[in-house]
Amino acid sequence: MEHITLLIGIVIVTALVFDFTNGFHDTANAMATTISTGALTPKVAVGMSAALNLVGAFLSIEVAKTISSGIIDEGSGIRPEVIFAGLVGAIIWNLLTWLAGLPSSSSHALMGGLIGATVASVGMGAVNGDVVVMKVLIPALAAPLVAGLASLFATRLTYRVARKADEERTAKGYRTGQITSAALVSLAHGTNDAQKTMGVITLALVTGGALAPGSDPPVWVIGSAGLAIALGTYLGGWRIIRTMGKGITDIQPPQGFAAQTSAAATILASSHIGFSxxxxxxxxGAVMGSGVGRKGGVVRWGTAGRMVVGWALTLPAAGLVAACSALLAQQGDWGVAAVAILTVAICGAIWLRSRREPVDHTNVNDVEPAGAVPSGSTAPEPGPEPAGVVTTAMQAVAPPPAPSGAALGASSDDSSSNQDSHAANRPASATSIS
Known part of the structure; x- marks a missing residue:
């Protein structure tokens, strides 16, 4: 094993903590739709996802190379404490968004943290801006659109193909298909997200002189990163699973199958070409596409809007926290210790806050459907499935239909009855005046 100093050891441990938070933060990506449709029980789902994340960590190192030698210039004077500060920014943002049940990007939290700490310590010159644009920002914009469109068309095709089949039999078949597609997403997640921690640890070893620049991640780095993300996945980020599975749209088995298959294809393709x-x-994006693709499906655009705002804030927010941490960590050993103590305190406070309203495998699907009536009020009569987003918008601007003759007659009768009723209830004084 390479020679590792105490500071590099702290960075490695912090990187594995980030990998752990990445695991439970992103469990929803693979298993939220599978859990929400009942294809798998919650504990079985996260267990399968954890095992496949571990396997996926050994399948590729292309994304790890992008992190370790692409975004940050290794020869610009980056020190291990800068990487430590970047990881702190990513961890705190991950936990804040988990507390809010917001599916934000752990990858972009890591990128923002590394960039913010590097800029604060060395300057903008140490950041490879072209790599950030080509392999981080452009994929961030394109990925949800590509996956959403693919899922939309896949959902429509799925319903068209099965429109004459027995609904119960097809639902059972699609649930089986969901298990397969969820396994593929979990495997793809391991090939993409676990590598990011491998890249960070490798970068720390290079900046600390334990590895030569441009080196591939050692086997022990690959194994430890895979185990950390698998453990986090097994514990399950139940708050985010609830949002992804029930908060965006009400997912049926055909939609879940289409969404997960589209997402897996997109992730595996990006891992192959090294996109972080x-x-x-x-x-x-795939879940939203499946909601739009089903006739009568309802996408909760308010929740989707909150998610997009979170996505936009991730890079700058994690970068700001990391920059402040880097400025403090550069003051020496006491600065590194202060950053570590503050990080533990903040993480502990977030965890204690989460215990006030716990979400776990027993209540992850306990979400009121759209249009539900609060407890204590009178429930409306059951009606047909709510219309889709486009249909609802058209109904809102379309003029109401003209009343028929029968309706007009009924309205006149009602009006006469109302007048008679008002006359009967008038006070005697009013009658005498007339």
Missing amino acids: LSTTHVCS
């Missing part, structure tokens, strides 16, 4: 893709963006 956000699996959260891909899977969220």
Whole structure:
């Protein structure tokens, strides 16, 4: 094993903590739709996802190379404490968005943290801007659109193919298909997200002189990163699973199958070419696409809007926290210790806050459907499935239909009855005046 100093050891441990948070933060990407449709029980789903994340970590190192030698210039004077500060920014943002149940990107939290800490410590010259644009920002914009469109067309095709089949039998078949597609997403997640931690640890080893620049991640780095993300996945980010599975749209088995298959294809393709893709963006876009693709499907655009705002804030927010941490960590050993203590305190406070309203495998699907009536009020009569987004918008601007003759007659009768009723209830004084 390479020679590792105490500071590099702290960076490695922090990187594995980030990998752990990445695991439970992104469990929803693979398993939210599978859990929400009942294809798998919650604990079985996260267990399968954890195992496949571990396997996926050994399949490729292309994304790890992008992190370790692409975004940040290794020869610009970057020190291990800068990487430590970047990881702190990513961890805190991950936990804040988890507390809010917001599916944000762990990948972009990491990128923002590394960039913010580097700019604060060395300057903009140490950031390879062209790599950030080509392999981070453009995929961030394109990934949810590509996955959403693919899922939309896949959902429509799925319903068209099965329109004459027995609904119960097809639902059972699609649930089986969901298990397969969810397994593929989990495997793809391991090939993409676990590598990001491998890249960070490799970058720390290079900046600390333990590895030569341009080196591939050692086997022990690959194995430890895979185990950390698998453990986080098994514990399950139940808050985000609830949002992804029930908060964006009401998913039926055919939609879940179409969304997960589209997401897996997008993630695997990006891993092959080395794009540091956000699996959260891909899977969220696929879920929204499946909601639009089903006739009568309803997408909760308010929740989707909150997610997009979170996506836009991730890079700058994580970067700001990391920049402040880097400025403090550069003051020496006491600065590194202060950053570590503050990070533990903030993480502990977030965890204690989450215990006030716990979400776990027993209540992850306990979400009121759209249009539900609060407890204590009178429930409306059951009606047909709500119309789709486009249909609802058209109904809002279309003029109401003209009343028929029968309706007009009924309205006249009602009006006469109302007048008679008012006359009967008038006070005697009013009658005498007339």
